[in-house]
Amino acid sequence: QVQLQESGPGLVKPSETLSLTCSVSGGSISSNYWSWIRQPPGKGLEWIGCISDSGKPNYSPSLKSRVAISVDTSMNHFSLTLRSVTAADTAVYYCARYPAGLRWLDHWGQGALVTVSS
Amino acid sequence: DIQMTQSPSSLSASVGDRVTITCRASQGIGNSLAWYQQKPGKAPNLLLYDASRLESGVPSRFSGSGSGTDYALTISSLRPEDSATYYCQQYYSVPLTFGAGTKVEIK
Numbered sequence: 001q002v003q004l005q006e007s008g009p010g011l012v013k014p015s016e017t018l019s020l021t022c023s024v025s026g027g028s029i030s031s032n033y034w035s036w037i038r039q040p041p042g043k044g045l046e047w048i049g050c051i052s053d054s055g056k057p058n059y060s061p062s063l064k065s066r067v068a069i070s071v072d073t074s075m076n077h078f079s080l081t082l083r084s085v086t087a088a089d090t091a092v093y094y095c096a097r098y099p100a101g102l103r104w105l106d107h108w109g110q111g112a113l114v115t116v117s118s
Numbered sequence: 119d120i121q122m123t124q125s126p127s128s129l130s131a132s133v134g135d136r137v138t139i140t141c142r143a144s145q146g147i148g149n150s151l152a153w154y155q156q157k158p159g160k161a162p163n164l165l166l167y168d169a170s171r172l173e174s175g176v177p178s179r180f181s182g183s184g185s186g187t188d189y190a191l192t193i194s195s196l197r198p199e200d201s202a203t204y205y206c207q208q209y210y211s212v213p214l215t216f217g218a219g220t221k222v223e224i225k
Contacts, residue, residue, distance in 0.1 A: 035214075044205065044216060044217070044218045044219045045162065045205055045207075045216040045219075046216070047213055047214045047215065047216065049213075050214075058212055059213075060213045061119070061213060062213075094161055094162075096161075102209060102212070102214070103150065103152070103167065103209040104152035104164060104167040104168075104207070104209060105152070105154075105162075105164060105207075106164050106173065108161035108162060108163075109161065110160075110161055111161055
């Protein structure tokens with residue numbers, strides 16, 4: 001059974017960089033696509049982007065100038081970097097897996113709350 | 119970007135009721151639609167994909183239908199554990215987009 005676990009700082013200062021890692025167990029990160037999704041408190045889900053099994057990223061146009069997603073196959077994890085954060089980036093950040101190409105998401109991490117505040 | 123419009127935004131129904139949530143895409147998405155259930159403090163859980171295919175382990179009271187731009191999620195007989203927020207998501211084109219959610223409450 002594939003399991004995903006987000007990790008990283010829960011508090012980031014405005015204008016600084018948010019960094020999260022998603023550790024994957026029970027399966028190889030070298031197969032499937034992987035994604036980051038976020039959810040501001042009390043709001044809906046927003047797709048941030050994804051990375052393919054070949055390491056090619058794809059980003060939401062609204063975040064493309066600030067975001068990077070990378071994969072480390074030796075550690076079986078993938079990462080999210082979001083630069084120049086503001087309070088609007090405060091959210092629960094989820095990592096998730098696509099079981100069959102860039103389509104639906106069948107396994108999700110538990111989520112990591114990141115608060116942007118000085 | 120493809121916009122996904124869900125309705126209603128919330129509903130209240132009794133145990134045993136038939137409940138339908140709709141999702142309209144801003145353009146045709148060729149059945150490239152998934153539905154998720156999210157309970158408070160938890161990650162979303164996949165219910166259906168390809169508009170009508172039930173994910174393994176999901177109760178058969180959940181079903182999906184639709185085509186083109188209009189899709190629906192139906193719960194045939196509402197149970198207390200179905201109290202949650204439901205989201206649709208299109209994967210016809212990038213960026214993948216979600217509906218705003220429908221909160222289902224039990225009367």
